[in-house]
Amino acid sequence: METYFEDSIVIENNMPCHNQQTNNVNQDHAIMKQVRFANSNASISAVSASGLQEVKETNENGLNTEAQVQLDPQLKLLPLNDQIRELQTIIRDMKTSRGDFVFCADRLIRLVVEQGLNQLPYSECTVTTPTGHKYDGVKFEKGNCGVSIMRSGEAMEQGLRDCCRSIRIGKILIQSDEDTQKAKVFYAKFPPDIYRRKVLLMYPILSTGNTVIEAVRVLIEHGLQPKHIILLSLFSTPHGAKSIIQEFPDITILTTEVHPVAPTHFGQKYFGTD
Secondary structure (H helix, E strand, O other): OEEEEEOOEEEEEOOOOOOOOOOOOOOOOOOOOOEEEOOHHHHOEOOOOOOOEOOOOOOOOOOOOOOOOEOOOOEEEOOOOHHHHHHHHHHHOOOOOHHHHHHHHHHHHHHHHHHHHHOOEEEEEEEEOOOOOEEEEEEEOOOEEEEEEEOHHHHHHHHHHHHOOOOEEEEEEEEEOOOOOOEEEEEEEOOOOHHHOEEEEEOOEEOOOHHHHHHHHHHHHOOOOHHHEEEEOOEEOHHHHHHHHHHOOOOEEEEOEEOOOOOOOHHHHHHOOO
16 A cells, blocks of 8 residues: 655555446447436436525524525435435434434435436446346446545435445545644545546535535645535535535535535544544
């Protein structure tokens, strides 16, 4: 395992890499496979508006509705249903036991990860069934990876592996400087060809957005374009999402809820350090 220093970031190249698959589209897909991207409008709610704005009005429960928060097209919400609402409620409830908290958090993470994978490229393919028939389907394109922002982002790693067991996962450790209170990168480990991949960046709680902004800067320093980054989050504040999108307009944020108050106890409760 090779370890070397680069701009005060420790990077360990112990992760094998996939060869990036070509995404050239040929009209005759019988000759060359055709790459397609999922239509996010069909599966994820996104409100087109000029930027993300916080508004003062709140309903009686303090929740933000589409009328209260204008969402940037790059900010995508999972369609709200009773199942997701219940999981959000249990996670936020101070009376929830740690066992129930972890169970519900894992369920919600799985839903977010599934939607995140829908944002990645698939290619058309034809397979033969056990009865000898041909079936025209799709297959997941290789050349993607996950990156978790330690420590809370590590809670989402297993959900990603459960859905895509061969995917590579890198890590970033960012902490606030005690003197300046600015986010500082202490550690980063990525696949060596990270610049060629599409990245699922995992961080469950977006509060101020400062940690994510610093993580994205590190990825950019390694050659990755913001448009190839999909941020997977469980909860976000309007301020956090707005800060990230203003800094990186091409990034995609996928979350279950935009709310003025984020459950910042998530990491402590999930790992049992509260």
